[in-house]
Amino acid sequence: MRVLGVATAADLLRLLLIPGLAWAAYRDIRTRRVASGLWYPLLAVGALAFVVEAAGAYPFADYAGRLFLVRAGFSLFFLVPFSVLAYRMAAFGGADMKALVVLAVAFPTTPEYVVPLWILPDVTWLHTVGFPAHPSALGVAAMSALTNAVLFGAGYVALLFASNVAARRLSPAMLVGRWTAVEDLPEVHGQLIRVDGLRPERGLxxxxxxxxxxxxxxxxxxxxxxxxxxxxxxxxxxxxxxxxxxxxxxxxxxxxxxxxxxxxxxxxxxxxxxxxxxxxxxxxxxxxxxxxxxxxxxxxxxxxxxxxxxxxxxxxxxxxxxxxxxxxxxxxxxxxxxxxPGLPFLVPLFGGLVLALTYGDVLTVALGAIGVA
Structure with missing residues (x-):
């Protein structure tokens, strides 16, 4: 049941996470550090939204209730272990892992928002727009956020490569590195790269x-x-x-x-x-x-x-x-x-979530456009 015709109570609760995740993304850019204490209230709000939605779907006897269980099971029993495993394998940082766990708990389904718009100059003409515009078939917003974030990351690598080619800095490190003045290193996050033959290796x-x-x-x-x-x-x-x-x-x-x-x-x-x-x-x-x-x-x-x-x-x-x-x-x-430079992953993850809530799963839309999905 939508509150004021806009969204369900669970989906409105989920909006409370957006400022906290935006702050985490900002801190990731600025210092690559996010205080651990930030994640506890976000997880609590996400868990409350999960419980509210689960209570609405109980006793899970109809199709919608069973579909909720499937999506929640995927989110909790795939995305949470995946984030922990990625952290253990050093593919994620600690904050990245915690952020994805919060998303998995808070967004096991795709929220639906109906936004009223008054079309000027006739303010009496009320029009509504639903978000996301293109929800994924899987229907797990946390997975859509992760997919979008990975695509953002791939775009970042492509831009890095293109900028090095444009500057004629041809090196095995051009796919993963940025040519940086040593005097700028005190203000830069990342790792030095040493090139051994055709193989770039991370250094200090x-x-x-x-x-x-x-x-x-x-x-x-x-x-x-x-x-x-x-x-x-x-x-x-x-x-x-x-x-x-x-x-x-x-x-x-x-x-x-x-x-x-x-x-x-x-x-x-x-x-x-x-x-x-x-x-x-x-x-x-x-x-x-x-x-x-x-x-x-x-x-x-x-x-x-x-x-x-x-x-x-x-x-x-x-x-x-x-x-x-x-x-x-x-x-x-x-x-x-x-x-x-390393990609502050909380930034594309936050952007991926916002995109998932407004537009949808970019990969699903792209595959559908070419007839794959």
Whole structure:
């Protein structure tokens, strides 16, 4: 039963998810981080909508009731395990997985909205428009959102390839990478790409690079200005919280201060010969600097990479000492590098949901147009 002739109570509840998902997409673009606490209220609203719709279909004796069970079963027992498996295989990030779980619970069927329109100049002429315009035959909006998101992602890859061709940057990395000035890396999310023959391989994660620079309390410009000194593990003195490497959360590695909190880069001591680093960074006043971790403080630990990974007590996005050293050598000597920007998947997923609720499943429409579906 539609409320005010617009939509069912369950479908109106589902609209409450849109602002939260839009915020998640925005945060994914800005920082590639979404607070875990966001997903609990969204999941609660989605579960409430699910229960309301299930109560309306109970006792599932007629065709509509049984169809609801089939669609709900597909959404919960296919899409939820799929999202978890994709996360375990590193195809999804944690936020991507949670977003798809929320969609699977909240949108096991396709909502129907009837929007009244007053046609001017005769405002007494009332016309109604139904959404989505082309619902899929499967009728699971969560699946339509995922399908649309995948198509958006494929379009992104095609645009990336086309832009590289137009710029005549012909390389095995042109399908997955963007040619990026090293000076811009502090403001970029993604991973460095190294090309080995015809095979592009992912290298240092730029979030890990920011973590390392924040841990040392230096900027990327300082590394490039004197890589020989920075390469010496004895040059690491006092260290600082590495944060999680997000661009806008914490101190900026171009020398500024993050706008979302965090600490500032340390003030240089007047006796320090290098204004980019703290008073102990030269390693002359701190006898223990770089020696607390055994071999991690020896000359063999170039860039103090092992010491960094030991200090942060984490993986820094799977970074190894060798990957970190290789990446630092490259950013120290090159002016531009291939970077795999990575697609903030919450953005196409949100766009895919909005498209699914207004237009429908793009793949279904396309296949129908060519007579396949």
């Amino acid at each position: 994660d730029l979030d890990a690079l920011r973590m390392y620079l924040r841990w040392r309390g230096i900027t990327l410009a300082a590394v490039r200005a004197d890589p020989a000194t920075r390469r010496d593990p004895a040059s690491v003195g006092e260290t600082y919280p590495p944060t999680d490497g997000a661009v806008h959360d914490g101190p900026r590695t171009d020398g500024g201060t993050g706008s979302d909190g965090g600490f500032e880069f340390p003030e240089a001591d007047e006796s320090s010969s290098d204004p980019e680093i703290g008073p102990a960074a030269a390693g002359t006043d701190d006898g223990d600097a770089g020696t607390d971790d055994g071999d991690a403080g020896t000359d063999d630990d170039l860039w103090a990479a092992e010491r960094f990974l030991d200090d942060i007590e984490g993986s820094a996005y799977g970074t190894t000492p060798e990957t970190l050293r290789e990446g630092l050598e490259r950013v120290a000597r090159e002016d531009a590098l291939w970077v795999s």
